[in-house]
Amino acid sequence: MTSYRDLLREKQAKNWIKAALALNITKEGLHEFVEDVLTCVHHDIYNTIRTSKSLQSGAICLHCFTENVLQCPTRGICTSPKNCRFHKAANQMYVPCPNGICGGVRNEIIQHHRFTGPSWMNTNADKWCTSPWEIGKCFLPPDGYKTVSSVKDSDFNSVISVMMNCKDFEKKLSFNIGAKTNLLSEVRGFGRIVRHSHDQKIEDKPLANIFFKLRSLLEDQTDLANRPEAQHAVEQLNQLQSDELNINAQNELEMLKEGLRLRLNDHYQTTLDNMPISPILAEKDAKLSSCYVAPTIIEKNHKKIGRVGQSGGREVATFSDMFCHEGHFLRNVILVGEPGRGKTTFSAMCALEWTHQYSQAGEKIERKERFGDSDFFLESLHFCSMLHYEIQVRNAI
Known part of the structure; x- marks a missing residue:
C-alpha cells in the first residue's frame, strides 16, 4: 500500500x-x-x-x-x-x-x-x-x-x-x-x-x-x-x-491529517449517503439523510445486564451520552440490538454528520433533528476512523 x-x-x-x-x-x-x-x-x-x-x-x-x-x-x-x-x-x-x-x-x-x-x-x-x-x-x-x-x-x-x-x-x-x-x-x-x-x-x-x-x-x-x-x-x-x-515536521503532519480528513470525507459521502431501505430489500437504496429516523438507544451497564431490577436504563439523548463519559471518549462502545433495528445505519449517519463540517454551503447534507449536540463530531478524526472500522466489520459478516 x-x-x-x-x-x-x-x-x-x-x-x-x-x-x-x-x-x-x-x-x-x-x-x-x-x-x-x-x-x-x-x-x-x-x-x-x-x-x-x-x-x-x-x-x-x-x-x-x-x-x-x-x-x-x-x-x-x-x-x-x-x-x-x-x-x-x-x-x-x-x-x-x-x-x-x-x-x-x-x-x-x-x-x-x-x-x-x-x-x-x-x-x-x-x-x-x-x-x-x-x-x-x-x-x-x-x-x-x-x-x-x-x-x-x-x-x-x-x-x-x-x-x-x-x-x-x-x-x-x-x-x-x-x-x-x-x-x-x-x-x-x-x-x-x-x-x-x-x-x-x-x-x-x-x-x-x-x-x-x-x-x-x-x-x-x-x-x-x-x-x-x-x-x-x-x-x-x-x-x-x-x-x-x-x-517543519509539525506542518507536514497537519497537512497529512488534513489529507486524511478529506479522503475520509469523500469516502463516507460516496459509500454511505445511500443505504438499503430494508435488510430484505438490499437492492433498493434511498438517500440516508432524507429518510433517517434515529433509533431509541438505552444505556445499560453491561456488568449488570440480566440481574433482577436491571431491565431499565438511561435513554441516550445526545452523541456525548453515547460516546463519552465525564468528558472523555470511551474506548469501547457496544451497540446491541436485533437485526434490522438500525445499528449499522446509526453508525453510517454518525459518519455523515462528521462530514458535514467539510462540506461547502451548497453541498451540505440534509439534516433532520436527531440528537441535541449535532456539533459533537467537529474535528473528531480518530472517532470517525473507528466508525469506518466498525461499519466495514459489519458489512463483512
Missing part, C-alpha cells in the same frame, strides 16, 4: 501541501483586518440601536437567546409554528427583547448582510452585546460554526465568506465585492479546489495562479497593503513558493 510519505515525494502532492499552507498563511494575514472591520460593524449596530431608541450609551442585553430573537417562521430556520424544530421548548420561543435591544440588532444584521440572509444557526444572540465575532458569525456559511469562538479559530472559507457577505468590507477593498466574479470569489474557489481535491494533487500552473491571487488580495491598496500582518503573510507566501520557507 502506498503511504502518505511516498505520495509526498510526488511534485503534484507537494504542490497540494504548498497550496494548503498558502491558504492558512493568507487566513492568518487577514485575521486582524477582519476583526477590525467586525468591531466597527458591532459599534455601528449598537450605536444605531441606542440612538434610535434613546437608550443609555452602555445599554446591553445578555438575556435573549437566538431562538428568542427570531420569529417563527424564519427563512432558512423554521417553516411551521405547529411543528417547529428550532423553537422547541418554552424558553426557546420568540419573545420581544425585555431591554428593547436584540430585535433591533437582528434587523441591523440583516441590513448589513449583502443577501439579507444571515446564518442564524451559527450565532449566539446572548453574546451579541459583548462579542463582535458573534455578530460576524451571521455572515458565515449557513451552519457548522456555532462553536467557533474567534476569527483565529475559523477556517479559510469562513474568513472569506465574512468578507463577501458583510457589506461593510466594500469600502475596505478596491474591487467590487458585489460582482459575480471578483477576487474574493476566486480565492474562495481555491479553497474548494484544495479541500475537494480527490487525490490531493495540484499541477504547477494552477498553483502559481493560487499564489498570485492570494498575494493580490493581501496587497490590496485600500487597506491591506498598509497592514504589517498582511505584508508578513505576503513574505511568507513568496518564501513558500520559492521553497525558502521551512516546512
Whole structure:
C-alpha cells in the first residue's frame, strides 16, 4: 500500500501541501483586518440601536437567546409554528427583547448582510452585546460554526465568506465585492479546489495562479497593503513558493491529517449517503439523510445486564451520552440490538454528520433533528476512523 510519505515525494502532492499552507498563511494575514472591520460593524449596530431608541450609551442585553430573537417562521430556520424544530421548548420561543435591544440588532444584521440572509444557526444572540465575532458569525456559511469562538479559530472559507457577505468590507477593498466574479470569489474557489481535491494533487500552473491571487488580495491598496500582518503573510507566501520557507515536521503532519480528513470525507459521502431501505430489500437504496429516523438507544451497564431490577436504563439523548463519559471518549462502545433495528445505519449517519463540517454551503447534507449536540463530531478524526472500522466489520459478516 502506498503511504502518505511516498505520495509526498510526488511534485503534484507537494504542490497540494504548498497550496494548503498558502491558504492558512493568507487566513492568518487577514485575521486582524477582519476583526477590525467586525468591531466597527458591532459599534455601528449598537450605536444605531441606542440612538434610535434613546437608550443609555452602555445599554446591553445578555438575556435573549437566538431562538428568542427570531420569529417563527424564519427563512432558512423554521417553516411551521405547529411543528417547529428550532423553537422547541418554552424558553426557546420568540419573545420581544425585555431591554428593547436584540430585535433591533437582528434587523441591523440583516441590513448589513449583502443577501439579507444571515446564518442564524451559527450565532449566539446572548453574546451579541459583548462579542463582535458573534455578530460576524451571521455572515458565515449557513451552519457548522456555532462553536467557533474567534476569527483565529475559523477556517479559510469562513474568513472569506465574512468578507463577501458583510457589506461593510466594500469600502475596505478596491474591487467590487458585489460582482459575480471578483477576487474574493476566486480565492474562495481555491479553497474548494484544495479541500475537494480527490487525490490531493495540484499541477504547477494552477498553483502559481493560487499564489498570485492570494498575494493580490493581501496587497490590496485600500487597506491591506498598509497592514504589517498582511505584508508578513505576503513574505511568507513568496518564501513558500520559492521553497525558502521551512516546512517543519509539525506542518507536514497537519497537512497529512488534513489529507486524511478529506479522503475520509469523500469516502463516507460516496459509500454511505445511500443505504438499503430494508435488510430484505438490499437492492433498493434511498438517500440516508432524507429518510433517517434515529433509533431509541438505552444505556445499560453491561456488568449488570440480566440481574433482577436491571431491565431499565438511561435513554441516550445526545452523541456525548453515547460516546463519552465525564468528558472523555470511551474506548469501547457496544451497540446491541436485533437485526434490522438500525445499528449499522446509526453508525453510517454518525459518519455523515462528521462530514458535514467539510462540506461547502451548497453541498451540505440534509439534516433532520436527531440528537441535541449535532456539533459533537467537529474535528473528531480518530472517532470517525473507528466508525469506518466498525461499519466495514459489519458489512463483512
